[in-house]
Amino acid sequence: MAASGTEHRRQRRLLQPAFHRERIAAAVPAILRTVQEASTSWEPGQTVAVDRVMNELSLTMLAKTLFSANTAAPAADLIRSSLPVLAGGLIVRTLMPEWWTRLPLPGNRRFDRAVHTMSTAIDEAVRSYRADGQDHGDVLSMLLAIRDTDGRPLTDQQIRDQIIGFGLAGVETTGATLAWIFHELGRHPDIEQRVHHEIDTVLGDRPPTHADVPALEYTGRVITETLRLHALWIVMRRTLNPVQLGGTTLPAGAEVLYSAYALHRDPRWFPDPERFDPDRWLPERAHTIPKGAYIPFSAGAHKCIGDALAFTEMTITVAAICRHWRLRPVPGVRVREVARGDVHPNRLPMTTEPRSR
Structure with a gap:
């Protein structure tokens, strides 16, 4: 369940330590091992479904960040299998009327089963962590240990909601972005060369x-x-409650939709917006972009709490793969954008090419 107002601020304050620099640094070895285990299995000239590989990497990294104890491995596996179903059905449920979600449709049944499976798996992980009483240095240990100023812990329902929220926010977005990074590097050899030179x-x-x-x-x-x-x-x-937005009064209960995708392609803020240009983020150029024009992690009080972790995961993944591999586009394959909550490639086969340094 999403929280707002005072309850949101309380929970965010309690959760913030999980995303402090020291916690993120402690997660990097597990992130690196995940990437190395996947990429060392590649063979030269192999065609890799990069979109699926990056999503799987993101799922595995998330599971290791949430649950590092061996006793939670079965729960982590169930969560990995359930999250794609939840992420795929979430945007549909968001856009459709509430009564539609109660219809006995195959998609609704799959979604409901995934919710039940994931909730049960999280509850089992919580029980196993409480039984061993150890701090495993992961997110679940932190969620079980935190206390409010009056000594109140998070309830089991709140722990479950937070873990599901971390999963939905942290897997598909990271996986899709990683896929697009390698797609753009494959399309722009000059940019790829600069990345490789910097990494070396x-x-x-x-x-x-x-x-x-x-x-x-x-x-x-x-x-x-x-x-x-x-x-x-x-x-x-x-x-x-009633809200003033851009000179318009919105009544309580109004649904507000906004698109970072459209905002980020507005030529007023991003000249030649369709061009992939990393140097538009050089300090002397980036300072001309107004506040609020770039919101990949949202903004304000509800900005993604895990933005620094996601950026670190992506940097480590790109650096670890680019040390050893080039991923080349497959000739004749047209890669299109497919919108769910995130914008994913419809498919992204790429050919592995070992790097010689």
Whole structure:
């Protein structure tokens, strides 16, 4: 269940420590292992479904961030299998009237089964963590340990809601963005060359660490530009009270839709908006972009709490793969944008080519 107002601020304050720099740094080794396990299995000349691979990487990284204890492995597997169903059905349920969700349709049944499976898996993980009483350094341990100023812990329902929320917010968006990054690098060899040069210069012969993320400046601009060009298609909010917005009074209960995808392609803020240009994020150029024109993680009080973790995951993934591989477009394959909550590639087969340095 989504929270608003005072309750939202309370829960956000309690959850913020999970996304402090030290927690993110502690997650990087698991993120790196996930990427290495996937990419070392590739063979030269192999055709890889990059869209599916990146989504699977994102799912695995999330599961390891949420649950690192071996006792939670069965729950993590169930969550990995349920999340794609939830993410795929969420935008449909958001746009359709509430009565439609109660119809015994196959899609509704799949969605309801996924919700039940995921909720049961989370409850089982919570029970196993409480039984062993250890801090595993992961998100679930943190959720079980936090207390409000009056000593109140989160309820089981709140823990369940937060984990489902982290999953829905952190998997499809990260997976889709990673796929688009490699698509853009494949389409722009000059940009890819600059990324490879930076990675070789900063890392040498070692894998990336959390400390390398700020030093990979150009790689960061590539990620930022990808988040601009392939942003969320639609986000919805509901007013709880009458609200003044742009000179218009919205009544309580109004549904408000906005599109970061459209905003990020507005030529008033982004000249030549269809062009993939990481250098538009150089400091001397980025300062001309007005506040609120770039919102890949939303903005304000409801800005994504995990934005720094997501950016770190993407930087480590790109650096780890680009140290060893080029991903080449498959000739004749047309890659199109498909809108769900995120904007995904309809398909993204790419050919693996080992890098020689």
